Amino acid sequence: MEIDILIEDDRWNSLDFNGLVEKALAASFLHLGIDAEAAEISVLACDDTRIATLNGEFRSKPVATNVLSWPAASLAPDVAGGTPFPVLPGPDGSLALGDIAIAYDTCAREAAELHKSMADHVTHLVVHGTLHLLGYDHVRDPDATLMQRIETEILGKLGLDDPY
Template sequence: MDIDILIEDAAWDALGLETMVQDAARATLAALSLDPDGYALSVLAADDTRIAALNADFRGKPTPTNVLSWPAQNRAAATPGAMPDLPQALPNAPPTELGDIALAHGTCAREAREGGKPLVQHATHLIVHGLMHCLGFDHQTEADAALMEQLETRILASLGVPDPY
């Protein structure tokens, strides 16, 4: 998998973020029967201030959030609870771009503390969650949320992360 990671907040360095992103992304794609080697993803590991600015620019919400995602294409399913139109990588072609994910260290760390979870597990969940958005999954309806949460739980279990829900 071709993953471009930009670490703007050095606090992420202590978590082994590059390995965490690679493992989470590969597990997510494999769970969906997609060959990880055919895809590309960009990840920004930032602080709350940077994420708050991005959240304001793109969502009109000037506050930090744990993860933001920008899919390369709209792949959402037409029917609530249905699988999105997953991308198909082409053989002997450049990797198919999935999109961008941005993580806020301060918010992630606070949520992990408040939830009594190790930060590595919470961040892994957010990476999987952000990538799922890039693949066309969402949680706008109960049916969509149920599908996304079921898949996330299965993916996280394959990584040794307990059910976050």
């Protein structure tokens, strides 16, 4: 697994951020039957200011959010609630998945509001962002039901409670 992690906000260093990301990705790939060794992904650990800028640039919503994802390819199913299309390997066999950005301020606030540890909440959000890279979404109700079920299954295998 090739993970490019960029930590822009030093507060992330209070967690084992790299370890949390690796654990969440490995569990997600194992659950979905994806070759983790071939996977390539980038993760940006930033603050609310940076994620608000990214959210404004890419989604025309200039406000902070917890996690953003930029899939390398559109894998979303045509039918609501359907399984996303599989990730196709590149010529070298790699699976370029895309990029995730996660904001410390929003994650810390949400974790406190939910009475969860920061590590558990960040793990959930990395799983959530990874599923977005793999074509899962929560805009349509059937898609949200599928995505939430898969998130809950992955988190359960990691010993974490159902976030929903």
